[in-house]
Amino acid sequence: MGLRRGPSGAPATVSIRPIAASETYPLRHAVLWPSQPASYVQLPEDVEGQHFGAFGDAASRGGEDVGAPSTTAAAAAAAEPRDEEDEEDEADVPQRLVSVISLFVDAARREARFRKFATAPAWQGRGVGSALLAHALDAAARAGAARISCDARLSALAFYRRFGLEAPAPAEDGLPAVFFKGDVPYVRLEKSLLP
Known part of the structure; x- marks a missing residue:
């Protein structure tokens, strides 16, 4: 860098x-x-x-x-x-x-x-x-x-989206499914690495 x-x-x-x-x-x-x-x-x-x-x-x-x-x-x-x-x-x-x-x-x-x-x-x-x-x-x-994924803190969703990471299957409301680790909300995100 x-x-x-x-x-x-x-x-x-x-x-x-x-x-x-x-x-x-x-x-x-x-x-x-x-x-x-x-x-x-x-x-x-x-x-x-x-x-x-x-x-x-x-x-x-x-x-x-x-x-x-x-x-x-x-x-x-x-x-x-x-x-x-x-x-x-x-x-x-x-x-x-x-x-x-x-x-x-x-x-x-x-x-x-x-x-x-x-x-x-x-x-x-x-x-x-x-x-x-x-x-x-x-x-x-x-x-x-060919693919990469992560469990992202919901608070960092906008950051990860700048890199093309998205929820694999968002809910009907278009928002990713949220799950918790302790009391912290997370979402599963992924991205294709193929050109």
Whole structure:
């Protein structure tokens, strides 16, 4: 992802890369289910998933972050090949995990599902989640999935619709069927990944 302007007007540099499932847990817990025990956000299928994180520079976060501690871009460079110029420019910029998403692909059925998508509150509304979701949709298509689905919080329905995710069979009133996880209303959404 490129540059986004932070609240102070300073550019917010964000990079997206694969991460371990365990790295998603603090942000999943803090953003999605803070009133539940930390184990509530761990999924048995996490070992089979692909997990992606968006890392933002700490200088442009515009508020307190939730989730994983800072690293440096130099330490993260081992996970992602870069040009020498990129390493030189970003080597001392502290990085913080600011958004996470987990992708599960069933290659035999050509279906994918993303889960536990969370963005730190200080980074919401800045394009970080959009970039991470677009990355996950692309990763699912590259893995051969023809369709992708998710259980989305009803409050985020408009966000997901911008990516073409819709309810598979809306009720007669045109609204998607709502179900609850705890006291939070959700809807099942899906999208074709075929061109």
